Amino acid sequence: MRYASVIVDLKVSQTDRSFDYEIPHEWRGIIKPGMRVVVPFGSRKLQGFVVEVKDESAVKKVKAIDELLDPTPVLNEELLKLGEWLTESTLCFKITAFQAMLPSALKANYQKELLIHKDRSYEHLHPDIQTLFQKNKKLDWNKACKSPYFHVIQKEIEAGNLEVQYVVKQKTNKRTIKQIKAIASKKELQAFLSKLPKQANKQKRILQFFIENDDPIPLKKLLEEVQCTVSSVKTLIDKKMLLEEEVEVYRDPYEKEHFEKTNPLPLTNEQTKAIQPILASLEKEQHDVFLMYGVTGSGKTEIYLQAIEEVLKKGKEAIVLVPEISLTPQMVQRFKGRFGSKVAVLHSGLSTGEKYDEWRKIDRGEVKLVVGARSAIFAPFQNIGIIIIDEEHETSYKQEENPRYHAREVAIYRGKYHSCPVVLGSATPTLESYARAQKGVYNLLTLTERVNKRPLPTVEIVDMREELRKGNRTMFSESLYTKLKNRLENGEQAVLFLNKRGYSSFVMCRDCGFVISCPHCDISLTYHRFDEKLKCHYCGYEEMMPPHCPDCKSKYIRFFGTGTQRVEEEIAKVLPEARVIRMDNDTTSRKGAHEKLLKSFGRKEADILLGTQMIAKGLDFQDVTLVGVLTADTMLHLPDFRASEKTFQLLTQVSGRAGRHTLPGEVVIQTYVPEHYSIQLAQRHDYALFFQKEMYIRKLHHYPPYYYLVLITVSHQEVTKALSTAEHISLFMKKRLSDKAQILGPVSSPIPRINDRYRYQCMIKYKRESSLYESLKAILKHYQQEMNQTDLTISIDLNPLMLM
Ligand code: ADP
Ligand code: ZN
Ligand code: ZN
Numbered sequence: 001m002r003y004a005s006v007i008v009d010l011k012v013s014q015t016d017r018s019f020d021y022e023i024p025h026e027w028r029g030i031i032k033p034g035m036r037v038v039v040p041f042g043s044r045k046l047q048g049f050v051v052e053v054k055d056e057s058a059v060k061k062v063k064a065i066d067e068l069l070d071p072t073p074v075l076n077e078e079l080l081k082l083g084e085w086l087t088e089s090t091l092c093f094k095i096t097a098f099q100a101m102l103p104s105a106l107k108a109n110y111q112k113e114l115l116i117h118k119d120r121s122y123e124h125l126h127p128d129i130q131t132l133f134q135k136n137k138k139l140d141w142n143k144a145c146k147s148p149y150f151h152v153i154q155k156e157i158e159a160g161n162l163e164v165q166y167v168v169k170q171k172t173n174k175r176t177i178k179q180i181k182a183i184a185s186k187k188e189l190q191a192f193l194s195k196l197p198k199q200a201n202k203q204k205r206i207l208q209f210f211i212e213n214d215d216p217i218p219l220k221k222l223l224e225e226v227q228c229t230v231s232s233v234k235t236l237i238d239k240k241m242l243l244e245e246e247v248e249v250y251r252d253p254y255e256k257e258h259f260e261k262t263n264p265l266p267l268t269n270e271q272t273k274a275i276q277p278i279l280a281s282l283e284k285e286q287h288d289v290f291l292m293y294g295v296t297g298s299g300k301t302e303i304y305l306q307a308i309e310e311v312l313k314k315g316k317e318a319i320v321l322v323p324e325i326s327l328t329p330q331m332v333q334r335f336k337g338r339f340g341s342k343v344a345v346l347h348s349g350l351s352t353g354e355k356y357d358e359w360r361k362i363d364r365g366e367v368k369l370v371v372g373a374r375s376a377i378f379a380p381f382q383n384i385g386i387i388i389i390d391e392e393h394e395t396s397y398k399q400e401e402n403p404r405y406h407a408r409e410v411a412i413y414r415g416k417y418h419s420c421p422v423v424l425g426s427a428t429p430t431l432e433s434y435a436r437a438q439k440g441v442y443n444l445l446t447l448t449e450r451v452n453k454r455p456l457p458t459v460e461i462v463d464m465r466e467e468l469r470k471g472n473r474t475m476f477s478e479s480l481y482t483k484l485k486n487r488l489e490n491g492e493q494a495v496l497f498l499n500k501r502g503y504s505s506f507v508m509c510r511d512c513g514f515v516i517s518c519p520h521c522d523i524s525l526t527y528h529r530f531d532e533k534l535k536c537h538y539c540g541y542e543e544m545m546p547p548h549c550p551d552c553k554s555k556y557i558r559f560f561g562t563g564t565q566r567v568e569e570e571i572a573k574v575l576p577e578a579r580v581i582r583m584d585n586d587t588t589s590r591k592g593a594h595e596k597l598l599k600s601f602g603r604k605e606a607d608i609l610l611g612t613q614m615i616a617k618g619l620d621f622q623d624v625t626l627v628g629v630l631t632a633d634t635m636l637h638l639p640d641f642r643a644s645e646k647t648f649q650l651l652t653q654v655s656g657r658a659g660r661h662t663l664p665g666e667v668v669i670q671t672y673v674p675e676h677y678s679i680q681l682a683q684r685h686d687y688a689l690f691f692q693k694e695m696y697i698r699k700l701h702h703y704p705p706y707y708y709l710v711l712i713t714v715s716h717q718e719v720t721k722a723l724s725t726a727e728h729i730s731l732f733m734k735k736r737l738s739d740k741a742q743i744l745g746p747v748s749s750p751i752p753r754i755n756d757r758y759r760y761q762c763m764i765k766y767k768r769e770s771s772l773y774e775s776l777k778a779i780l781k782h783y784q785q786e787m788n789q790t791d792l793t794i795s796i797d798l799n800p801l802m803l804m
Contacts, residue, residue: 003057004031004065006048007094008041013784016093019048020057022064026150031065034073034080036106038066049098051080068145069112071157071164074102074363076380078417085413091776091796092403100403101378105356112141112164114153118248120161126152133162175353176246180233181216183243192241202232207241219244250357257329259336264306268299268452274445275303281421282310282385289412291392291437292425294447295456295685296656300425302451304388305338307423308369312342316385316420317368321407323394324348324373329595330620335371346372346379349591374399377407377414384418387411392424392433393649398801406799408433427656427687428649431698434691435705450660457627457658457665459683463674475570480628480668487626488578488607492663494626495619496571496610497654498564499634507534507545511554516546520756529565530586567610567630583611616653625665627658632671632679640750640803641703644678648690651682702742702765704799710764710776711800713749715793719758725792726760729779733764736775741766750803757791 005018021039023031031037035050040063047069075083079101086097099107115138116122122133128149132139141164144153156162182189193207205226209217217225222233236242267275274292281288294300308318322331324347335343344358344367361367363380370379374397377387389397389411397407408424415422424433424442437444450456462477472478487494507516507527517524518536525534527545535542549557564584571580581601588594594614601609602621609615609624635647651669659665671679681690699706712729716722726746733743742765749759766772776796786792 001028001031001053001055003054003062004037004050005052005054006037006039006050006065007098008039008046008048009095009099010041010046011093011095012788013093013781016087016095018051020059020062022057022062023053024064026145027065027068030151030154031068032073033077034075036069036074038069039063040066049075049080049095067142071154074106074380076382078414079378079380081417082378082410082413086403086405086410088773089409090403090405090798091773091780096402100375100399100405103352103356103359105352105359114139114141114144114157114162114164117161117163124161125156128152129156175251175357176248178219179216179245179247180219180222180237180242181245182210182241184241186211189241192239202226202228203236206232206236210242216245216247250361251351251354257336259333259340261340262334262337264309264338265302267302267306268449270447270449271299271303271451274447275307277443277445278303278307278386278421278423279310282307282314285419286421287416287419288421289415289436289442290421290423290445291429291433291442292423292445292447293429293434293437293687294425294427294445295450296427296653297450297454297456297660298427298447299451300390300447301334304390304423304425305334307386307388307421308339311385312339312368314385316383317379317381318370318386318388319376319379319381319384319411319414320369320371320388320390321374321376321397321411322371322390323396328598328619330598332371335369339369342368344370344372344379346370346376348373349594374407377410384414385420386423387415387420388423388425390425392426393428393430395646395801398799400802404797406801428652429687431645431691431694432705435695454659454661455664456685457655457667459655459667459669459685461674461679461683462668462670464670464672474574475567475630476574476628477668477670480670481574483626483666483668484575484578484608484628488575491623492625493601493604493606493621493623494608494628495615495624495654495657496567496608496628496630497615498567498610498612498630499632499650507557509549509552509554510556510558512549512552514549514551516550520753527563528586529563564610564612571608571610578608579606580608580610581606583609583615585612588614613650616650616657619657620660621657622661623663624658624660625663627654627665627667629654629667629669629671632669633673633676636673636676636678641698641701642801644676644697645694647676648678648682648694651679652685652687655682655685707765707767708798709800710766710772711797711803712762712764712776712779713759713795713797714746714761715754715757715759717757717791721792722758722760725783725794726762729794730762732779733762733775736771736778737764737766737769741769741772757793 002023003020004023006021007018008015031050031053033050033052037048037050038045039048045066075098083094083097083101086092087094116125116133122130122137125133129152132147144150147153153162157164184192189207189211193204196204206228209222209226219233223230233242237244278290292300292303304320311318320335332345344361346355346358350358362370370376389408392408399405411422433442436442460479462479464477467477484494507525508514515524516534518541520536520541525536528535532545533542534545546557548555564582568580568582571578581597583597587597598619600606604623629651632647632651635650636643655667658667669679669683673679677693678690698704714722714726714729716725723746730743730746737743743762745762746760749761752759780794780796783792783794787794
């Protein structure tokens with residue numbers, strides 16, 4: 001094969017196609033689709049992905065590939081196809097799709113070298129190349145490429161004797177440690193020991209250690225174990241008794257943790273009924289999508305675990321997605337506890353290097369199961385047996401930047417490719433998924449009871465307007481207060497949930513009503529007590545809290561709304577004996593802080609866990625018998641047609657945190673709109689009726705799942721430019737689409753200005769439009785040059801979840 005088609009790393013529409021390059025002689029038969037290369041492009045050099053190799057090229061003068069970056073493809077055939085599909089279905093550039101599927105370590109600038117696999121030595125290598133590696137076990141990649149024995153090297157890479165190390169500019173990508181081993185025989189060690197003078201105690205202990213132990217040992221561990229210093233070890237190295245070597249280790253974020261081994265539990269009747277269809281489709285190697293609708297605590301996770309066990313028995317692999325914020329130590333524990341070292345964990349709390357190590361374990365087939373957040377859906381497994389998406393209703397499964405994919409859709413794509421089941425689990429499925437299940441597109445599996453028939457918690461709704469009338473000005477209703485006090489007396493724990501989304505602590509003048517807002521964004525600033533500052537959550541602008549109203553100079557300027565810090569202060573006032581752990585963005589920003597706080601709560605070092613959205617998911621504590629929701633309705637007022645659905649989901653999820661074990665649970669929901677159906681039905685745990693009511697409203701207003709949506713957002717520094725462009729787009733779409741499609745707008749976005757850029761949006765509602773994608777592509781193409789050269793941005797979101 002003489003030529004390679006390459007997608008280059010340049011994000012403009014003119015280059016969103018492959019370009020032909022000649023494959024230099026030494027790499028023919030070596031370069032394969034899915035490998036990354038460096039190619040000349042115009043006057044510069046670009047990284048690119050080979051998508052095809054071929055014998056002919058229609059192009060007359062082709063340049064040659066400069067550099068080969070991978071010994072084996074980083075994107076396999078399936079992922080290359082998936083990349084094409086992502087490009088088509090989300091309207092992104094091919095290069096963006098490819099890059100989204102790989103760990104960021106592979107995107108960075110790097111140098112590379114070849115080294116002998118950690119378990120092998122140069123004697124394992126082909127004789128022709130042994131000398132190349134004899135000296136320091138490493139070989140510069142560029143030298144390797146130019147070597148006449150490159151074909152031998154490649155075979156050794158495939159055989160696993162050699163591997164490529166990417167060295168990122170700032171840090172090495174593989175971690176190594178110093179390890180000590182004996183090179184002298186035990187006899188020699190013994191002989192040397194007996195000749196040592198009396199006072200050389202440390203050396204003696206070290207020698208004794210190696211006489212008794214055969215295996216090499218990390219230097220650090222040796223020092224601890226025999227209580228000696230580096231210098232004694234060095235002396236023995238100099239005497240040719242011991243040898244120090246660098247060996248690669250994986251960075252394991254969980255290395256200090258011990259995971260108690262767990263065994264499969266005998267399933268309940270409901271669980272048995274739910275798992276059977278999944279096992280059947282595994283058996284038949286058939287692609288089915290299952291929607292597992294099961295109330296909180298109904299044992300969904302146990303079903304996942306047992307289905308995965310079957311998959312692993314067949315020698316296949318599994319992907320489990322969980323929302324970022326519920327990837328708690330508890331969740332990891334459940335998978336690592338059952339499957340031990342076969343599990344890779346991927347989430348945003350890992351460093352670039354840690355993520356890369358986990359990715360390589362998957363790529364090399366050293367693990368069989370990945371548990372991770374959204375992007376783990378691209379795990380480079382070759383033989384997937386099941387894909388599970390827990391809490392399928394979570395909005396974090398949609399990526400809010402290009403490629404704007406939804407992990408559920410990618411899962412279904414991969415499930416088809418591998419002929420394997422996809423399981424979507426939730427106690428509050430999205431309307432879209434439940435509607436599909438009702439139509440038979442997905443298979444519905446239902447779990448109506450908690451395991452061992454533990455009752456769902458009783459939920460009390462408190463009307464906060466009444467509390468005010470009764471003269472209670474605190475943020476705790478009488479009922480919640482009494483119940484909290486009661487928990488403290490009984491030594492039980494409580495979770496207090498503050499719904500902060502759409503409700504920040506804004507600053508208002510009590511005299512004139514002036515609200516301080518960001519000078520760059522049309523949104524009020526948020527008060528941060530910690531540093532007495534006002535901050536914009538969109539652009540990062542901040543200023544000091546002013547002593548007087550900027551408008552009328554009144555000194556009665558106060559912040560409104562409730563932040564977690566204020567709740568904490570209030571608890572200290574009314575329940576001074578309570579020990580509180582607060583979890584919000586401020587207290588969890590440092591790496592590992594999240595886990596630390598949860599563990600501390602688990603050890604009962606606090607009575608109350610107070611937090612925002614991040615505590616709504618996946619927590620499971622024995623002694624939590626009370627959940628309080630301080631403000632249930634704040635999200636209802638967002639300009640979003642999913643506001644009711646999100647409120648219902650959140651309240652149900654939060655309630656699910658109470659009474660999961662032997663102690664019964666209670667929930668108190670405080671609200672200013674107690675009559676709202678999403679709150680009423682969450683109280684009754686009535687998903688079915690909520691679904692019915694909400695579907696009716698969606699139908700009435702032409703929203704999903706009855707209609708599909710496209711959201712086009714135009715932004716520009718000049719308001720007239722943003723508006724006129726949006727108007728053009730709207731007119732163009734009206735001409736191109738059938739009269740069954742509705743094109744709304746342009747209207748100014750719910751947040752009309754962010755970072756000094758004005759924002760206008762058009763919304764398209766449609767059922768079936770054959771020329772939709774082509775028309776949207778035409779828009780991007782038409783404005784491409786202007787977007788590159790000026791300040792204009794146009795974003796197209798198919799099936800948007802965020803309407804702001
Ligand atoms: P969900 O994922 O639906 O919220 P879980 O799988 O977390 O439910 O189960 C809730 C609790 O019940 C967990 O503590 C779990 O260990 C336990 N559990 C699940 N299945 C069984 C079973 N078959 N027998 C006994 N306990 C179970
Ligand atoms: Zn701002
Ligand atoms: Zn004022």
